Amino acid sequence: MTLGLRKLIVICLVGVVFLAANAMIVASWLQERGVIDVARDIRKDFLTGTAITIIVALLILLVRPRGAATAESQKWFGRCPVCDHVLLGRGSYCSACGSKV
Numbered sequence: 001m002t003l004g005l006r007k008l009i010v011i012c013l014v015g016v017v018f019l020a021a022n023a024m025i026v027a028s029w030l031q032e033r034g035v036i037d038v039a040r041d042i043r044k045d046f047l048t049g050t051a052i053t054i055i056v057a058l059l060i061l062l063v064r065p066r067g068a069a070t071a072e073s074q075k076w077f078g079r080c081p082v083c084d085h086v087l088l089g090r091g092s093y094c095s096a097c098g099s100k101v
Contacts, residue, residue, distance in 0.1 A: 019026060030036050078087040078101065085096035092101055 027036075078090075079085070080087060080094035080097060080099060080101060082099040083094060083097040085094055087094060087101060093099070094101055
């Protein structure tokens with residue numbers, strides 16, 4: 001895990017804690033601005049059970065297959081054909097089972 005990713009996680013956690021601590025203030029501000037009423041209208045008109053089911057099915061079907069990776073990601077990450085261990089870099093042997101990649 002890189003330092004930048006750790007910083008992003010910490011910033012997100014601080015933001016979530018801040019919003020959770022001030023949830024009533026945020027909710028009343030959204031109510032004053034009329035965002036909640038607009039969201040209710042959108043949910044009533046467009047987010048029916050069928051629409052949600054179709055959206056979830058599309059999200060499941062549109063996931064990139066495990067074996068289809070881009071050319072850039074293939075040079076940094078790979079998988080051992082014997083034990084399916086994640087390989088970092090362009091090594092020629094698997095560190096888990098010792099087989100030639």
